[in-house]
Amino acid sequence: MTSGIHHVTGITSNVQANVDFYVGFLGLRLVKRTGGYADAEQLHLVYGDGVGSPGSLLTFLVWEAAGRGRTGIGQVSEVALAVPPVSLGDWITKALAANIPLEGPFREFGEPVLRLKDPDGLIVKLVGVDMATPAPLPNAPIRLRGVTLLTDKVVETARFLTRFGYTEERRSGVTQRMGSDTDIVDVREVSGFVPSVSGGGVPDHVAFRARDIDELRSMRLSLKGHGPTEVHDRKYFVSLYVRDPAGILMEYATDGPGMTVDEAPAELGRTLFLPPHDADRAEDLRAMLPQFALPGEERFPARDLPFIHRFNRPQKPDGTTLVLLHGTGGNEAYLMPIARRIAPKSTLLGVRGRATEEGTNRWFRRVDAKTFDQQDIRGESEAFAAFVEGAVTGYGLDPDKLVFLGYSNGANMLAAVIQLHPGVVRRAVLLRGIQPLEKPPALDLSDTSVLALTGRDDAFARNAPALADALLAHGARVDSLELSANHELAAADVTESTEWIQRKLSMNR
Template identity: 95%
Template structure:
């Protein structure tokens, strides 16, 4: 039986900072980038040794701008990586130079340990112990030394780990060390501690090694009386998921087929792969998933602006930028698929509204479906105008090649900005929008072009003409079309928007 840890999966809320830490600082190799197999709208990154060998793998689900989670009972709390004992001094110097939080060195179970924190706050321990890996990298950790588990059922958790080939080793205070042939698991009893909450900096699960599918099947049979299990083909390995008696999510993953099944060893981590069952929306997913740069690659530094935002850049940009404002319940990536179809060569700048309603994102508060908080609209419109100014200056955007596209609540927000801050938005597409302002000001919109697309069967369609009329009354050039549609977006939205942008931007050239 193969034993030991196969990989550890964490959560990051900042993909670029995550890559900079694990590749740029630690020196691990990015061996795979994929859309998540459980949710393809989540980017999944895999780091490891030069070949992505089992036992060297750290993987991260990207929950961009999700915020910090909480480490607590029923979770992995620390990840330990093995480094040559003589290198710890160099790692201290390197961490201090990079302003990375550190603690130590100290000794745990006789081993020298240096604790670091990654950008999300996850504790990464560098342990001075010689451990081999099939494809070592220079000046980088060699492999996983182990993990620390927080549990309020230490005896039961320890007993459960014996199923994966671990045996009791030593104890130090409230920590019981379990050992396999290759690595360790430290079980820390924390009765009365708070439960964990998923988010950035909190590991999702630890996976143990199965030699092949037969070992995995045998494990599932042995767990038949334990409780529910799930088996999933993750392409690079087959996984069995189960929770221990304390609720800690654990995985049993086969060593093969491995990371080189779809990329040559020299090309690992260069291509974005998407799950086969999502092949029909591959282009949409490529538009939605966050982009990043590896160390040494040209990058686009993020600016600190009033709204959470994300860029998607095409391979052959034409200098135009579409600024996207989602509808109720959406986020900064929601409109990127349709925007990419509308403008294949435009940079896409998706922005997230700051208001919330029952946990969903919005652009401003509302009192009912068509009555809005006027003070909140004005405050958020002012903040958005500042965002646009900051984005143009900070990212070097061409104001003459900016097109703003808003859907539903996002269209209403754009309508408010058009009327409250004339000149900030000069070219706008409003999809299923209505007039959000009760007392729109008298402004000059003669330098503004707007496309209003309304659905004939939209419950809010009767409110749309008032918006178009108000904009035209103040000088805006408005093209208003009624489509065979309801409130949802349809193919005609793409066709009409594409043609309208082509006409409008050709005027500015």
């Protein structure tokens, strides 16, 4: 039986900061970038040694702008990476120079340990111990040394780990060390703690090594009386998922096929791969998934602006930018697929509304389905106007090549900004928008062009003319079209928006 850890999976809320830490600071190699196999709209990054060997792998699910998770019972709490003992002094110097939070060195079970925190707050321990990996990288951790588990059932958790080839080594205080042929798992008793909550900085699970599918099948049979298990083909390995008696999510993953099944060793980590079952929406997913730059690659600096936002850049941008405002329940990536079809060569800037309603994102609060909080609309419109100004200045966007596209609640937000802050939004496509303002001010909108697309079968369609009339009354140029559609977006929205945007931008040439 193969023993030891295959990989550890964490959660990050900032993909660029995560890449900068694990590749730029630690020196690991990005060996795979994929859409998630459980959720293809979630980016999944894999770091490891030079060829992505089992036992060297750290993987991260990207939850952009997610809140910090909560450390507690039933989780992996620390990840330990082996480094040559003589290198610890260099790591201290490097961490101090990079302003990485650092504690230590300490001695744990006789081994020297440095505790670092990654950008999400995950504790990464560098342990001075000689270990081996098939493709070591210069000036980088060698491989996984182990993990620490938090449990209120230390005896049961330790016994469960014996299924994966671990045996009891020794105990120090509230921590029981379990060892395999290659690494360790520290089982820490934390009775009285609150349960863990998923989020940035909290590991999702630890995966142990199975030599092949036969070992995995045998493990599943042995767990029949334990509780539910799931088996999934993740392309690079086959995985069995199970929870230990304390609720800790554990995985049993085959060593093969491995990270080189779809990329040559020299090309690892360069291509974004998507799950085969999502092939029919591959282009939409490429537009939605967050982009990042590896160390040394040209990058777009992030700016601290009042709204969460994300860029998606095509390979050959034409200098135009579409600013996207989602509808209720959407986020900064929601409109990127349709926007990419509308403007294949435009840079997309998706923005997330700051209001929430029963846990869903909105642009402003409402009293009921037809009554909007007027004070909140005005406050958020002012904040959005400041965001636009900051984005134009901070990212070097060309105001003459800027188009705004909003859907439903996002279209209503754009309508409010147009009327309250003339000149901020000069070209806008309003998809299923209505008038959000009860008393719009009498301001000059003659520098504004709007395309208003209404669905003929939309329940809100009867409210759309009031918005167009208000804009026209104050000098805006408005093209209103009624489509054979309901409130949902349709192919005609793409066709009409594409033609209108091309025509309006060509007037500036």
